[in-house]
Amino acid sequence: MSMVATTSRFGSIEYQEEDVLTFAEGPYGFPDLRRFVILEHKPGSPFRWLQSLDEPGIAFLIISPTQLFPDYTPSISEESAKSISLTASDPVLVNVVVTIPQGNPEAMTANLAGPIIINPKTREARQIIVEEGQYGTKHSIMDALNALTKTAA
Numbered sequence: 374m375s376m377v378a379t380t381s382r383f384g385s386i387e388y389q390e391e392d393v394l395t396f397a398e399g400p401y402g403f404p405d406l407r408r409f410v411i412l413e414h415k416p417g418s419p420f421r422w423l424q425s426l427d428e429p430g431i432a433f434l435i436i437s438p439t440q441l442f443p444d445y446t447p448s449i450s451e452e453s454a455k456s457i458s459l460t461a462s463d464p465v466l467v468n469v470v471v472t473i474p475q476g477n478p479e480a481m482t483a484n485l486a487g488p489i490i491i492n493p494k495t496r497e498a499r500q501i502i503v504e505e506g507q508y509g510t511k512h513s514i515m516d517a518l519n520a521l522t523k524t525a526a
Contacts, residue, residue: 381430382422383412393426394491394498397456400470401487401500406431409498420471423489435468438485441517447488447503457490457497466491471514482511 375387388410399406406427414420419440425431438445447467449459459465468489473481485508491498 378410378424378426379429380424380432382432383424386410386412386424391496394423394496396498396500398499400433400489403428403431411435421468423468423470434471434473435489436471436483436514438467438469438483438488441483441514441521442485442512443521445485445508447485447501447508448505449490449501450504453490453499453501457492457499458495459490459492459497464493466493472511479515481514483514483517484510485512486510 375389377385377387379385392410394409394411396407396409398404400423403425406425408426409423410426412422412424412432414422414434419436421435423433423435445467449465454460468491470484470487470489471481472484486503487500487510488503489498489500
């Protein structure tokens with residue numbers, strides 16, 4: 374059965390209950406937001422939106438980090454995995470939040486220190502803090518794109 378939510382960014386959106394991601398603890402800074410859906414940014418774009426169903430004005434721009442940062446392999450603690458019913462044999466979806474400074478899209482960054490992990494089987498999700506020190510909150514997306522372009526050339 375289709376459901377409809379009204380959002381400030383996208384207007385009315387239609388979704389299925391099985392599309393809903395449930396956070397046991399909301400993303401950092403938003404502890405009361407527990408239900409989200411992922412929306413396409415535009416066809417063919419690697420960017421997507423993590424739209425809150427609890428607060429119509431909240432949507433996070435996200436991307437799968439492996440598209441831009443192929444060596445990105447955050448470790449997921451046993452506690453974090455357990456919190457979303459994830460076992461070692463389960464597939465896991467990893468997304469990171471993208472920040473675009475107002476009026477300066479070339480300076481957009483990806484937060485590799487706080488990925489959002491999703492168990493696609495249960496639709497449970499959690500934002501975690503990666504303990505490895507090499508990942509920060511502001512990795513340049515343009516630098517990553519330029520590096521990939523040079524590698525592909």
